[in-house]
Amino acid sequence: xxxxxxxxxxxxxxxxxxxxxxxxxxxxxxxxxxxxxxxxxxxxxxxxxxxxxxxxxxxxxxxxxxxxxxxxxxxxxxxxxxxxxxxxxxxxxxxxxxxxxxxxxxxxxxxxxxxxxxxxxxxxxxxxxxxxxxxxxxxxxxxxxxxxxxxxxxxxxxxxxxxxxxxxxxxxxxxxxxxxxxxxxxxxxxxxxxxxxx
Amino acid sequence: xxxxxxxxxxxxxxxxxxxxxxxxxxxxxxxxxxxxxxxxxxxxxxxxxxxxxxxxxxxxxxxxxxxxxxxxxxxxxxxxxxxxxxxxxxxxxxxxxxxxxxxxxxxxxxxxxxxxxxxxxxxxxxxxxxxxxxxxxxxxxxxxxxxxxxxxxxxxxxxxxxxxxxxxxxxxxxxxxxxxxxxxxxxxxxxxxxxxxx
Numbered sequence: 523x524x525x526x527x528x529x530x531x532x533x534x535x536x537x538x539x540x541x542x543x544x545x546x547x548x549x550x551x552x553x554x555x556x557x558x559x560x561x562x563x564x565x566x567x568x569x570x571x572x573x574x575x576x577x578x579x580x581x582x583x584x585x586x587x588x589x590x591x592x593x594x595x596x597x598x599x600x601x602x603x604x605x606x607x608x609x610x611x612x613x614x615x616x617x618x619x620x621x622x623x624x625x626x627x628x629x630x631x632x633x634x635x636x637x638x639x640x641x642x643x644x645x646x647x648x649x650x651x652x653x654x655x656x657x658x659x660x661x662x663x664x665x666x667x668x669x670x671x672x673x674x675x676x677x678x679x680x681x682x683x684x685x686x687x688x689x690x691x692x693x694x695x696x697x698x699x700x701x702x703x704x705x706x707x708x709x710x711x712x713x714x715x716x717x718x719x720x
Numbered sequence: 721x722x723x724x725x726x727x728x729x730x731x732x733x734x735x736x737x738x739x740x741x742x743x744x745x746x747x748x749x750x751x752x753x754x755x756x757x758x759x760x761x762x763x764x765x766x767x768x769x770x771x772x773x774x775x776x777x778x779x780x781x782x783x784x785x786x787x788x789x790x791x792x793x794x795x796x797x798x799x800x801x802x803x804x805x806x807x808x809x810x811x812x813x814x815x816x817x818x819x820x821x822x823x824x825x826x827x828x829x830x831x832x833x834x835x836x837x838x839x840x841x842x843x844x845x846x847x848x849x850x851x852x853x854x855x856x857x858x859x860x861x862x863x864x865x866x867x868x869x870x871x872x873x874x875x876x877x878x879x880x881x882x883x884x885x886x887x888x889x890x891x892x893x894x895x896x897x898x899x900x901x902x903x904x905x906x907x908x909x910x911x912x913x914x915x916x917x918x
Contacts, residue, residue, distance in 0.1 A: 523725040523726075524725065524726060524727070524728070525723055525724065525725050525726070525727065525728035526723060526725070527721040527722065527723050527724070527725045527731075527744075527753070528721075528722060528723070529722070529723065530722070530723035530728045530729075530730070531728075532728070533725075540849050540850075542809075543794065546725075555725070556792065557795055558758045558759070558792055558793060558794065558795060559759060559793050559794075559795055559797075560756045561756070561757060561759065561832065594754065594756055595756060595757050595832075596741065596756065596757075597755055597756060597757055597830040598827050598828075598830065599757075599827055600825035600827050600894045601823070601825055601832060601892070602825075602892075602894075603827075611740075621892075622823070622890075622892055625799070625820070627798035627799055627800075629796050629797055629798050629801075630796075632795040632796065634759065634793075634799060651738050652738075692820075692890050694799070694800075694819075694820055696798045696800075
């Protein structure tokens with residue numbers, strides 16, 4: 523952030539009174555511009571035979587890899603509405619939303635990733651604009667080595683294990699940044715580093 | 721938002737390609753400025769005798785009313801770290817963080833409110849800069865008519881009921897905007913309407 527979104531003047535990093543952090547503060551109108559983490563919300567759509575719906579990504583990061591339908595929560599919606607909308611947008615799939623199942627903190631990219639259990643309502647799904655393919659997978663057919671994001675792999679592993687055990691429970695965890703030579707990767711392969719950061 | 725925070729030029733509301741919403745887009749550098757919901761995170765600090773720590777607010781909205789320690793999650797932290805930090809800032813109180821207990825969606829103000837169970841570690845607490853008083857309350861002494869926010873009252877009601885029943889469980893709910901004559905209130909009593917919106 524270089525300019526004030528309220529008046530267009532330059533901003534500077536300054537610690538406002540009664541604050542303990544540097545904020546972007548406008549040099550003219552003194553508006554304080556806070557920056558806060560975002561929520562990425564999605565679903566684990568399960569068909570009646572137990573198979574799970576995955577999408578193959580048509581966009582960066584992680585173009586070509588598989589994921590559960592998920593995306594940034596929008597203003598004016600609830601977390602479960604975001605999960606329903608993302609599933610519709612990415613997989614043209616209708617779900618009945620269930621319980622919140624996973625929450626992963628990704629503080630190194632200022633994100634909180636949440637996944638809801640969901641019942642897939644029909645088989646009339648197809649790739650949305652951000653997906654190359656949409657497919658139902660049994661556990662043994664999940665493309666484990668081609669999953670896009672750690673919260674997705676970790677959630678699916680736990681989901682199948684807990685489903686077998688008949689004990690599915692909400693779980694929260696914190697993930698650290700993957701250890702990578704960031705400088706090199708940022709220059710050489712920007713799409714890969716963006717992807718591995720999640 | 722009127723100006724681009726990247727280059728200072730005016731922004732306009734426009735629907736970007738492959739998007740289905742109006743976004744603030746820079747008329748010169750074409751940066752898309754997304755706006756997303758924020759997380760408000762706090763704790764339910766319980767002392768070893770069962771009393772709960774509340775703070776009386778020294779700031780708007782709801783100056784003078786009681787609340788659980790909570791505030792906006794910051795970039796670079798996890799949800800539980802946010803709860804620990806807010807409890808320290810508002811009540812100078814140290815906690816051992818427990819399970820996530822409540823999540824309230826407040827889509828009409830673009831917020832998700834989360835409260836964690838917590839064990840208060842010592843009695844050396846005192847009002848932080850944003851609090852007038854900090855006090856431990858037994859259930860029957862909670863100032864129910866002077867609580868600042870609906871997620872706080874609803875959480876405390878459920879907390880005491882479930883604690884008695886010996887069955888404390890994570891719960892998520894969506895709240896609608898309180899029915900108020902917004903136009904009138906915005907003009908007449910801005911602090912009240914800001915408060916009741918939460």
